[in-house]
Amino acid sequence: MIKFDKVSKNFGQTTALNQADFTIKKGEFVFLVGPSGAGKTTILRLLLKEIVPDSGKITFLDQDLSQLPAKEIPQLRRKIGSVFQDYKLLTERTVFENTALPLEINGLERDKIKSEAAKVLALVGLKNRMNFFPAQLSGGELQRVVIARAIVAGPELVFADEPTGNLDAGISWQIVKLLKKINDQGTTVIMATHDREIVAGFPQRVIELKKGKVTDSLSEK
Amino acid sequence: MNKRITSSWQQIRRTPYQAIAAIMVLMLTFIASTALTLISLGSVKILQHFENAPQVIAFFASGIDLEESEIAEIKNQLNQTGKLADFKYVSTHEAEAIYREKNQDDPLLLELVNYKILPPSIEVSAKTIDGLNNLKVVLERQPGITDIAFYEDIIESLSRWVRNIRIFGLSLIAYLALQSILVIGVVTSLKILHRKPEIEIMRLLGASNWFIRWPFVFEGMFYGAISAFIAWGIVYLALLYATPFLSLWLTEVALLPVPVTVMAGILAAQLIFGALVGGLATLLATRRFLKV
Numbered sequence: 060m061i062k063f064d065k066v067s068k069n070f071g072q073t074t075a076l077n078q079a080d081f082t083i084k085k086g087e088f089v090f091l092v093g094p095s096g097a098g099k100t101t102i103l104r105l106l107l108k109e110i111v112p113d114s115g116k117i118t119f120l121d122q123d124l125s126q127l128p129a130k131e132i133p134q135l136r137r138k139i140g141s142v143f144q145d146y147k148l149l150t151e152r153t154v155f156e157n158t159a160l161p162l163e164i165n166g167l168e169r170d171k172i173k174s175e176a177a178k179v180l181a182l183v184g185l186k187n188r189m190n191f192f193p194a195q196l197s198g199g200e201l202q203r204v205v206i207a208r209a210i211v212a213g214p215e216l217v218f219a220d221e222p223t224g225n226l227d228a229g230i231s232w233q234i235v236k237l238l239k240k241i242n243d244q245g246t247t248v249i250m251a252t253h254d255r256e257i258v259a260g261f262p263q264r265v266i267e268l269k270k271g272k273v274t275d276s277l278s279e280k
Numbered sequence: 281m282n283k284r285i286t287s288s289w290q291q292i293r294r295t296p297y298q299a300i301a302a303i304m305v306l307m308l309t310f311i312a313s314t315a316l317t318l319i320s321l322g323s324v325k326i327l328q329h330f331e332n333a334p335q336v337i338a339f340f341a342s343g344i345d346l347e348e349s350e351i352a353e354i355k356n357q358l359n360q361t362g363k364l365a366d367f368k369y370v371s372t373h374e375a376e377a378i379y380r381e382k383n384q385d386d387p388l389l390l391e392l393v394n395y396k397i398l399p400p401s402i403e404v405s406a407k408t409i410d411g412l413n414n415l416k417v418v419l420e421r422q423p424g425i426t427d428i429a430f431y432e433d434i435i436e437s438l439s440r441w442v443r444n445i446r447i448f449g450l451s452l453i454a455y456l457a458l459q460s461i462l463v464i465g466v467v468t469s470l471k472i473l474h475r476k477p478e479i480e481i482m483r484l485l486g487a488s489n490w491f492i493r494w495p496f497v498f499e500g501m502f503y504g505a506i507s508a509f510i511a512w513g514i515v516y517l518a519l520l521y522a523t524p525f526l527s528l529w530l531t532e533v534a535l536l537p538v539p540v541t542v543m544a545g546i547l548a549a550q551l552i553f554g555a556l557v558g559g560l561a562t563l564l565a566t567r568r569f570l571k572v
Binding site for chain 1: 478481482483484486487491
């Protein structure tokens with residue numbers, strides 16, 4: 060499903076990825092681990108074609124991303140449910156409206172949007188918060204809204220970038236379990252984290268990044 | 281589509297002062313274009329009035345009517361030019377009747393004048409203004425002619441005025457439309473900059489340029505249409521207010537009151553023009569500021 064073939068990316072003098080080489084199959088749950096600045100977010104940005112690699116080739120769903128024309132980037136992004144580290148929620152929209160946004164972007168009918176968004180909000184346990192604004196929610200709730208938004212349109216891949224970064228341990232486990240539940244329904248999930256405890260307590264495949272280099276790949280358990 | 285219109289409406293409500301500023305500037309354009317449309321239509325109507333009125337009037341000796349055969353001969357000669365559109369002989373008695381009707385409120389004038397001192401006349405109009413001179417030459421040859429009133433200069437002058445009004449009007453409308461496009465463009469650019477983080481998020485979620493652009497375009501179209509409507513209302517009220525005065529001034533031209541159907545037509549045209557100006561301005565602004 061995803062293939063990084065000797066991908067390098069530099070930001071000025073800083074190396075974000077150095078000859079990164081790994082493959083992720085459809086339906087997998089993968090931890091992408093490494094300290095801050097290791098290049099985890101860069102992988103998400105490369106997958107979304109927000110940035111392009113300096114060298115190497117990225118394939119997503121059998122499509123060479125370097126060959127993807129600019130006008131098809133929105134379609135690519137709709138196939139990836141992104142859980143951003145900084146949430147990226149629309150502050151002037153309610154929980155329901157934020158969750159419904161990918162469905163609107165996909166051009167679904169109003170009734171369908173209503174039912175799908177409500178279903179997903181129920182799944183993440185936020186049905187009673189759907190008319191709240193982001194400013195009225197706790198960190199854990201915000202993270203669950205972002206997850207709801209990421210999965211509502213049924214993407215091929217959910218990429219969660221440090222979804223537990225700002226949360227206490229109890230809430231972090233809830234989030235990881237939620238992502239596993241999504242994975243169990245057939246969606247490929249990549250969870251980028253620097254939290255070793257979570258990785259240790261939740262045995263899944265781990266790809267480790269250190270200073271932009273993939274140092275431990277295909278460590279499936 | 282409804283969602284995008286709702287989104288546009290939300291944007292307008294969130295920045296009411298920008299909306300009011302844009303609408304007020306646009307209103308100037310539409311007040312000018314509505315007024316100039318009315319003036320242009322009115323001047324065409326006035327020109328038509330003068331074109332359809334007798335353009336050459338030949339007066340004969342006072343108190344002596346022409347014979348039927350003489351009238352027929354003159355008409356025949358005028359017909360031979362191929363330029364004659366309308367021919368009318370006004371006898372001394374008919375001239376008196378016209379005089380009496382025009383001066384019915386002034387008994388002194390009525391007492392002083394009767395058919396014996398009024399000249400019979402032949403009133404003709406040409407198919408085109410170019411033909412007027414040919415008709416005039418024929419009439420000048422006729423025996424007993426005392427005077428010829430010739431309206432070619434007036435009509436030419438009127439035509440020139442109508443042409444100039446149109447050129448001036450179109451230039452002014454073009455200038456104001458450009459100004460409006462720039463103002464809406466600036467307002468839209470400000471809004472795009474203000475909403476840049478939101479737009480970035482939408483892009484990352486896979487929104488197409490058009491998904492992002494539509495609410496702005498609807499907003500611009502709304503500004504254009506609402507400004508056009510308000511401007512039309514202002515001009516119409518001003519026209520209704522001025523109609524009694526203008527009617528006195530334009531007694532001979534059947535111009536006022538302006539029919540409601542004409543005003544409705546102008547409103548429809550202005551709404552379309554407004555939506556186009558607003559839509560075009562936002563399209564240009566979003567093209568410039570929403571590059572992927």
